[in-house]
Amino acid sequence: NAAKAPAPRVAVVLFLLKDKSVLLGRRRSSVGDSTFALPGGHLEFGESFEECAARELREETGLEINKTEFLTVTNNVFREEPKPCHYVTVFLRANLADPEQLPQNLEPEKCYGWDWYDWDHLPNPLFLPLEKMVKSGFNPFPDH
Ligand code: 8DG
Ligand code: MG
Numbered sequence: 001n002a003a004k005a006p007a008p009r010v011a012v013v014l015f016l017l018k019d020k021s022v023l024l025g026r027r028r029s030s031v032g033d034s035t036f037a038l039p040g041g042h043l044e045f046g047e048s049f050e051e052c053a054a055r056e057l058r059e060e061t062g063l064e065i066n067k068t069e070f071l072t073v074t075n076n077v078f079r080e081e082p083k084p085c086h087y088v089t090v091f092l093r094a095n096l097a098d099p100e101q102l103p104q105n106l107e108p109e110k111c112y113g114w115d116w117y118d119w120d121h122l123p124n125p126l127f128l129p130l131e132k133m134v135k136s137g138f139n140p141f142p143d144h
């Protein structure tokens, strides 16, 4: 029944880079529960990828960014999750507008907390889309 078939959705997620670290939060969600993931969320009608990344990061952590750049896009089908879903996930990177600004856990019902993790010592388990990228050798830093 086509009317009931769920459609793929667009997600925008952000590698927020600070020195050799990235910002990750442990998810509280029906998708990838308790895994470490990037900040991000659903693209809203009319938004650019950059606007979406900045908005989601602000909503989730209070942080402000600059120098936002497109990195890549991946196709992610979550068949085995309690609520099966399909995301076309757009990955951007950015830097903190103010390197002194600290992340706040502004959506504690969706995240156990945010922290910086050294790229060479990422936590486990990573959210599957991120895990796949890391295993493939992907590196989000401009000068690696
Ligand atoms: P919103 O209501 O604020 O728009 O959405 P959200 O509650 O912030 O959604 P989300 O789960 O954080 O992100 C939407 C989807 O993006 C998520 O269900 C699957 C996909 N996604 C990936 N990789 C990542 C990632 O590393 N982090 C996040 N947050 N989402 C990701 O494919
Ligand atoms: Mg969100």
Ligand code: MG
Residues within 6 Å of the ligand: 039, 040, 041, 056, 060
């Ligand atoms: Mg989110």
